[in-house]
Amino acid sequence: MALTVAQDITPAPPEDAMPHIRGARNDAFSFWKLPENWRATVSSMIESSEELAEHFLFERYLPEAQRRPPAGIGAYYRIKRLIPESLRHRAHSLAVRTRARQGFPNWPCESALIDFWREWLRTCLELVNTRQAWHIAFWPDAKRCCIVLTHDVESPIGLKRIDAMADMEERYGFRSAWNLPLAQFPIDWNHLAGLQARGFEFGAHGLSHDGRLFRSAADFRHLRPLLERAADEHRLTGFRAPSTLRRADWIARMAFDHDSSFSDTDPYEPQPGGTCSIFPFHLGRIIELPYTMPQDHTLINLLHRDPLQIWTLKAQWIAACGGMVLLLTHPDYSGSGCRLEQYDELLKRLADFEGAWRALPSEVAAWWRRRSAMQLWVDNDIPHIDAADTAGGVAVRLDSEALTLRR
Numbered sequence: 010m011a012l013t014v015a016q017d018i019t020p021a022p023p024e025d026a027m028p029h030i031r032g033a034r035n036d037a038f039s040f041w042k043l044p045e046n047w048r049a050t051v052s053s054m055i056e057s058s059e060e061l062a063e064h065f066l067f068e069r070y071l072p073e074a075q076r077r078p079p080a081g082i083g084a085y086y087r088i089k090r091l092i093p094e095s096l097r098h099r100a101h102s103l104a105v106r107t108r109a110r111q112g113f114p115n116w117p118c119e120s121a122l123i124d125f126w127r128e129w130l131r132t133c134l135e136l137v138n139t140r141q142a143w144h145i146a147f148w149p150d151a152k153r154c155c156i157v158l159t160h161d162v163e164s165p166i167g168l169k170r171i172d173a174m175a176d177m178e179e180r181y182g183f184r185s186a187w188n189l190p191l192a193q194f195p196i197d198w199n200h201l202a203g204l205q206a207r208g209f210e211f212g213a214h215g216l217s218h219d220g221r222l223f224r225s226a227a228d229f230r231h232l233r234p235l236l237e238r239a240a241d242e243h244r245l246t247g248f249r250a251p252s253t254l255r256r257a258d259w260i261a262r263m264a265f266d267h268d269s270s271f272s273d274t275d276p277y278e279p280q281p282g283g284t285c286s287i288f289p290f291h292l293g294r295i296i297e298l299p300y301t302m303p304q305d306h307t308l309i310n311l312l313h314r315d316p317l318q319i320w321t322l323k324a325q326w327i328a329a330c331g332g333m334v335l336l337l338t339h340p341d342y343s344g345s346g347c348r349l350e351q352y353d354e355l356l357k358r359l360a361d362f363e364g365a366w367r368a369l370p371s372e373v374a375a376w377w378r379r380r381s382a383m384q385l386w387v388d389n390d391i392p393h394i395d396a397a398d399t400a401g402g403v404a405v406r407l408d409s410e411a412l413t414l415r416r
């Protein structure tokens with residue numbers, strides 16, 4: 010879309026720094042969950058690694074003005090309703106394809122952060138003078154990778170199509186999460202309760218797609234409590250910002266358990282960027298679950314590409330790294346006709362991924378918190394995990410870990 014990017018001089022809300030909670034760190038030692046016996050030896054490396062990791066995770070490689078919604082976005086949303094959808098897609102498509110693309114992060118795969126994790130580990134092993142070691146596996150019960158299906162519902166048409174997609178997912182043994190704008194159109198919560206009973210979950214997709222939530226400090230102060238109250242009323246613990254327009258430090262202090270407003274790499278959103286992460290991480294007190302698969306809307310309407318081909322390629326790459334395949338599709342675009350058939354084929358392929366943990370966003374967030382609180386101790390080459398709750402925690406040899414195997 011044609012947006013004028015101007016400097017936004019809106020000050021941040023009062024509490025300025027990213028809130029940190031105990032044990033919730035993004036340093037490399039916490040990422041790998043290495044033996045606590047090593048901590049003192051590599052302490053200087055641990056400290057510096059967090060700043061480097063967060064350079065990617067909080068999109069700090071972007072100029073500050075690009076880590077927030079573009080200034081012209083408000084004007085766009087005011088006229089959006091007046092433009093027919095097909096014309097809007099054509100205009101977006103043209104704008105996106107002619108926009109000078111930043112070279113970083115690469116799309117659809119960017120390995121900068123996982124290269125850093127691997128390089129850090131290599132240096133760490135040298136420092137403790139060992140070639141082999143234990144760590145706490147990335148996923149519960151040492152599953153090989155993780156698959157999470159999420160959807161944003163954009164309109165009443167999308168809402169009507171939930172059932173067909175959910176039935177399809179269930180047939181392959183998947184459950185998924187559906188994010189809803191809470192004040193944009195009427196929602197039949199009784200109907201959704203039936204889906205909840207079958208194991209699906211729901212999250213908040215803002216109040217509406219008007220680009221206002223993170224536009225200015227005043228908007229945020231006004232809208233945040235309304236959104237949090239609406240989410241709480243329906244016990245929604247997950248969040249994804251409408252159009253993924255976002256501010257990391259503001260999301261970090263919202264009253265949600267987990268967020269999925271960031272991608273690993275997505276140069277095609279109105280606010281382009283990416284965390285380069287195919288694993289969850291800590292965003293203040295929130296667990297961030299970046300979506301790691303290109304969006305259906307991007308592939309179909311903006312790039313005019315065959316989604317199945319790119320989805321398969323990306324999912325295989327993530328699985329080979331032992332990461333999290335987190336899909337974001339919209340029933341509005343993928344919930345009927347040949348698009349639904351393609352989605353069926355994708356589910357079939359994902360269902361064949363061996364040793365994958367199929368999880369809901371809330372389950373992944375709970376796991377990542379639990380894993381973060383675990384401590385690994387190794388005595389005489391016998392690993393032992395120490396924590397109040399060790400459920401799912403398994404110590405595995407680093408040389409059996411997909412992320413260290415992959416070159």
Ligand SMILES: [Zn+2]
Pocket residue numbers: 161162163214218251252
């Ligand atoms: Zn949306």
